[in-house]
Amino acid sequence: MDPQLPAWRIAPEDDVAVALKPLETGETCLGVALRQPIPAGHKFALNALAEGSEVRRYRAPIGIATRPIAPGEHVHGHNLRTALSGELAYRFAAVAKATPVRDKGHRFDGYVRADGGVGTRNELWILPTVGCVGRLGERLAREAERRAGEALASGAIDGVHAFNHPFGCSQLGADLDGTAAVLAALAQNPNAGGVLLLGLGCESNQIDALMARIPADRHARIRAVRAQSEHDEFEAGLRAIGDLLAAMARDRRQPVPLSALRLGVKCGGSDAMSGLTANPLIGRMADAVTQAGGSAILTEIPEMFGAEKLLLERCENEDVFDRLTAMVNGFKRYFLAHGEPVSENPSPGNIAGGITTLEEKSLGAVQKGGVATVADVIGYGERTTRGGLTILEAPGNDAVSTTALAAAGATVTLFSTGRGTPLGSPVPTVKIASNAALATAKRNWIDFDAGTVLTDGIDAASDALLARIVAIASGERTRNETNDERAIGIWKRGVTL
CATH class of the missing domain: 3.40.50 (Rossmann fold)
Structure with missing residues (x-):
C-alpha cells in the first residue's frame, strides 16, 4: 500500500475506495472526481452504480445501493443497505490450501503446566x-x-x-x-x-x-x-x-517454540481502516502461529454474517464445515427468535468510522483469521484442543468474547481497534490501533500501531508485531495489564429467576 495515496481500493473488482485522509470536493482520486467531502475512513464510488445493484469491497458484496450512485459520490448509510436477512444453505467443497508462512523459529519464555499447556503468565x-x-x-x-x-x-x-x-x-x-x-x-x-x-x-x-x-x-x-x-x-x-x-x-519460565502459543484474535470499536491495516496484520500473526503448529482462535460469530463463506471455503473437512454452518445459522436463529434482524450491526462508533453494513464489517473482521485452514469448531465454554484455526461460539460483545477466548485457552489475545477501548481480559490483551492518529492520541491504551502498514508495508509491520508478541508472551506487560484493566463477561442467554 502506497502511503502517499489519498485513498485505497483493495481489489480491481471493488466498486468503492476508502479515503486514507479527509478528502475535499473536486479532488481527483483513483481516476474519479469527488462530488462531496469524504471523511477519512469513509468510502466513495469508483463506478456508476444503479439502484438495487450490489456494491463490492474486499472482492465481495457489502450491500445494495438504495438509489443511483455516481462515481465520486460518498457511499454510506444514506445510499447503501445490507442484503442480509436470515439463514442460508451452504455446500461443502474441497478445502482451499493455506499459503505457507515462513517460520523464523521464534521462541518465547513460558510456563509449562502439568497438563502440557504453556502459560504466558503465572x-x-x-x-x-x-x-x-x-x-x-x-x-x-x-x-x-x-x-x-x-x-x-x-x-x-x-x-x-x-x-x-x-x-x-x-x-x-x-x-x-x-x-x-x-x-x-x-x-x-x-x-x-x-x-x-x-x-x-x-x-x-x-x-x-x-x-x-x-x-x-x-x-x-x-x-x-x-x-x-x-x-x-x-x-x-x-x-x-x-x-x-x-x-x-x-x-x-523456560524457552518454548511458537507452537506452544494459543492466540486469541478479536476486534472492537472498528473503523473502515481496521480491514485495511490491523485485521490483515492480525491475520498474519494467526498464520505465523498456526503454520508453526500453534493455535489461533477466532470468535464473534455475528460478525461473520456476510463473510462466512470465506471461512467455510477453508474448512479442513466436511464435519468441520457442517459444524460451522450449523453454528452460523444457529446464531442467526438466536437473533430471529428474539425478534431482532441478523443485520443489527455495526455500532454507532463503527458507522462514524466509515463502516456501513454488517457485510462490510464482517469481511474486514474475518481477516483476523488469516488464511489458515479451519481445523475445529467449538461451543461456548469449550477449550481448544487442536493446532490451526479454531472457530469459537460467542457473540461480538467485547467483554463476553474476550472472556470466551481466555476460557477456550488463549494465553494472549490480539485486539484490533479503530476507535479505541481500555478493556482487558484475563490474559494479556494486545491493543492494535488501525490508524496512527488513535495510536498517538491513546498511547495509554494502545500497544501497537498498525498504521505502520501504510508507511512501512505489511511485511515490516508483521515482523515488528510478531517480535512484540514474543516479548509479551515472555513477560512484557501490555497496556491493559499496566492499567489494571482486567474483567470477565459471561454470556447470559436464559431467564432470571
Missing part, C-alpha cells in the same frame, strides 16, 4: 461461583497481593486477580450450564498458575459440579472455599491462597 485467579461472593474475591485479591509483595516484585508470580461477575444463581438449564462451563474452562487456562474457586454454598453453580468439569491433572493447583461453611471465610480464603502461592513460587 497468576493466581480467584473465580467466584456466584455473584454473591464477588466482592469477597476482590478483597481477598487485594490482601493476597499485599502479602505476596516480595514474590510479585521478584517476578516469581505475575499477579493475583479476582474476576467478579453477577451470575451463578437464579439461572436454569443451558443458561446455568454456560456459566459453569466458562468458569471451569477459565480455571484451566495455562496463565493461571493457581485458582481459588470461591463459592457461597447455596448457589445453583455448585463447586463440586465445577470441579467435576476440570481434569484431575489441574486439581493440584486449585483450591475451593465455601463461604457459608467457614467461621471466617476471609481467613479461609487467605489460607488457600497461601498454599497456591507457595506452589506457584517454584514455577519458572
Whole structure:
C-alpha cells in the first residue's frame, strides 16, 4: 500500500475506495472526481452504480445501493443497505490450501503446566461461583497481593486477580450450564498458575459440579472455599491462597517454540481502516502461529454474517464445515427468535468510522483469521484442543468474547481497534490501533500501531508485531495489564429467576 495515496481500493473488482485522509470536493482520486467531502475512513464510488445493484469491497458484496450512485459520490448509510436477512444453505467443497508462512523459529519464555499447556503468565485467579461472593474475591485479591509483595516484585508470580461477575444463581438449564462451563474452562487456562474457586454454598453453580468439569491433572493447583461453611471465610480464603502461592513460587519460565502459543484474535470499536491495516496484520500473526503448529482462535460469530463463506471455503473437512454452518445459522436463529434482524450491526462508533453494513464489517473482521485452514469448531465454554484455526461460539460483545477466548485457552489475545477501548481480559490483551492518529492520541491504551502498514508495508509491520508478541508472551506487560484493566463477561442467554 502506497502511503502517499489519498485513498485505497483493495481489489480491481471493488466498486468503492476508502479515503486514507479527509478528502475535499473536486479532488481527483483513483481516476474519479469527488462530488462531496469524504471523511477519512469513509468510502466513495469508483463506478456508476444503479439502484438495487450490489456494491463490492474486499472482492465481495457489502450491500445494495438504495438509489443511483455516481462515481465520486460518498457511499454510506444514506445510499447503501445490507442484503442480509436470515439463514442460508451452504455446500461443502474441497478445502482451499493455506499459503505457507515462513517460520523464523521464534521462541518465547513460558510456563509449562502439568497438563502440557504453556502459560504466558503465572497468576493466581480467584473465580467466584456466584455473584454473591464477588466482592469477597476482590478483597481477598487485594490482601493476597499485599502479602505476596516480595514474590510479585521478584517476578516469581505475575499477579493475583479476582474476576467478579453477577451470575451463578437464579439461572436454569443451558443458561446455568454456560456459566459453569466458562468458569471451569477459565480455571484451566495455562496463565493461571493457581485458582481459588470461591463459592457461597447455596448457589445453583455448585463447586463440586465445577470441579467435576476440570481434569484431575489441574486439581493440584486449585483450591475451593465455601463461604457459608467457614467461621471466617476471609481467613479461609487467605489460607488457600497461601498454599497456591507457595506452589506457584517454584514455577519458572523456560524457552518454548511458537507452537506452544494459543492466540486469541478479536476486534472492537472498528473503523473502515481496521480491514485495511490491523485485521490483515492480525491475520498474519494467526498464520505465523498456526503454520508453526500453534493455535489461533477466532470468535464473534455475528460478525461473520456476510463473510462466512470465506471461512467455510477453508474448512479442513466436511464435519468441520457442517459444524460451522450449523453454528452460523444457529446464531442467526438466536437473533430471529428474539425478534431482532441478523443485520443489527455495526455500532454507532463503527458507522462514524466509515463502516456501513454488517457485510462490510464482517469481511474486514474475518481477516483476523488469516488464511489458515479451519481445523475445529467449538461451543461456548469449550477449550481448544487442536493446532490451526479454531472457530469459537460467542457473540461480538467485547467483554463476553474476550472472556470466551481466555476460557477456550488463549494465553494472549490480539485486539484490533479503530476507535479505541481500555478493556482487558484475563490474559494479556494486545491493543492494535488501525490508524496512527488513535495510536498517538491513546498511547495509554494502545500497544501497537498498525498504521505502520501504510508507511512501512505489511511485511515490516508483521515482523515488528510478531517480535512484540514474543516479548509479551515472555513477560512484557501490555497496556491493559499496566492499567489494571482486567474483567470477565459471561454470556447470559436464559431467564432470571
